[in-house]
Every structure is written in structure tokens, then in C-alpha cells.
Amino acid sequence: MKGPTEEEIRKVIMPLMLSGAKMLDRHCPKCGSPLFEKNGKVFCPVCEYRAKNRKEKVQEFEEILLKKLNELASNLPDDPEELEKRLSVMERIIDLIEKYRRLEGST
Missing domain, CATH: 1.10.287 (Helix Hairpins)
Incomplete structure (x- = not known):
């Protein structure tokens, strides 16, 4: 699976950053997207978006x-x-x- 597309960056990653989620210095082993942490939960927003x-x-x-x-x-x-x-x-x-x-x- 490849990393985030421009659309995913615009629709998923940027809003997360603006909402106060913390971008971590680790990357998703599946897609290569930066992992995020919000409310104590570490997750890959791109994989979650794709699964949805x-x-x-x-x-x-x-x-x-x-x-x-x-x-x-x-x-x-x-x-x-x-x-x-x-x-x-x-x-x-x-x-x-x-x-x-x-x-x-x-x-």
C-alpha cells in the first residue's frame, strides 16, 4: 500500500493537525503515513480513512x-x-x- 495521496493529506491529515492532534515521528507500517496521537490513542489516519x-x-x-x-x-x-x-x-x-x-x- 502506498503513502497518503494529495487528497488524503488535504481531507484527513491537515484537518487532524488543525484539530490539535499530535503528529508523531513514527510512520504506519502499512501505508507509510505519519502516525498521530489524539486523546491518548495512536493511529494511522490514512488507513482508517481507507478502511472507512x-x-x-x-x-x-x-x-x-x-x-x-x-x-x-x-x-x-x-x-x-x-x-x-x-x-x-x-x-x-x-x-x-x-x-x-x-x-x-x-x-
């Missing part, structure tokens, strides 16, 4: 998948072949949702 963004994107994607799943489930066809295809697609959507939930839990 990842979580939001996963939640947005999950909402899209759930909406599609509901659409597919709301009007199942009578034809057995079409029903089998639809159920197969629904199963893949459920598998994707579960996969993203596991990924979200591991970050």
Missing part, C-alpha cells in the same frame, strides 16, 4: 445486489427452465453478498 471508504463502497454494492435480488424474487416465472435460470442468478447474487460481508469483516 472500503466499508462504504462494500455497503453500497451490497445494497445494489440486495435490490436486484428483491427484483428477481418478486416476479418468479412459471416456466421451469426460466425459473431455474433465475434461481441460479439469485444464488450467485447471494454468494457475492456473503463474500463481500466476509471481506468487510476481515478489514
Whole structure:
């Protein structure tokens, strides 16, 4: 993982410095960003920001998948072949949702 981008410096690091957080002389082993201390907590603001963004994107994607799943489930066809295809697609959507939930839990 690379160090902070210009956007991360502007959106994350600068506001922290202005809020009175203390920039430490140590760096994050994951991304190379300076570590900060605030209220006795030492943390990497860039990794926290990236994790929050990842979580939001996963939640947005999950909402899209759930909406599609509901659409597919709301009007199942009578034809057995079409029903089998639809159920197969629904199963893949459920598998994707579960996969993203596991990924979200591991970050």
C-alpha cells in the first residue's frame, strides 16, 4: 500500500493537525503515513480513512445486489427452465453478498 495521496493529506491529515492532534515521528507500517496521537490513542489516519471508504463502497454494492435480488424474487416465472435460470442468478447474487460481508469483516 502506498503513502497518503494529495487528497488524503488535504481531507484527513491537515484537518487532524488543525484539530490539535499530535503528529508523531513514527510512520504506519502499512501505508507509510505519519502516525498521530489524539486523546491518548495512536493511529494511522490514512488507513482508517481507507478502511472507512472500503466499508462504504462494500455497503453500497451490497445494497445494489440486495435490490436486484428483491427484483428477481418478486416476479418468479412459471416456466421451469426460466425459473431455474433465475434461481441460479439469485444464488450467485447471494454468494457475492456473503463474500463481500466476509471481506468487510476481515478489514
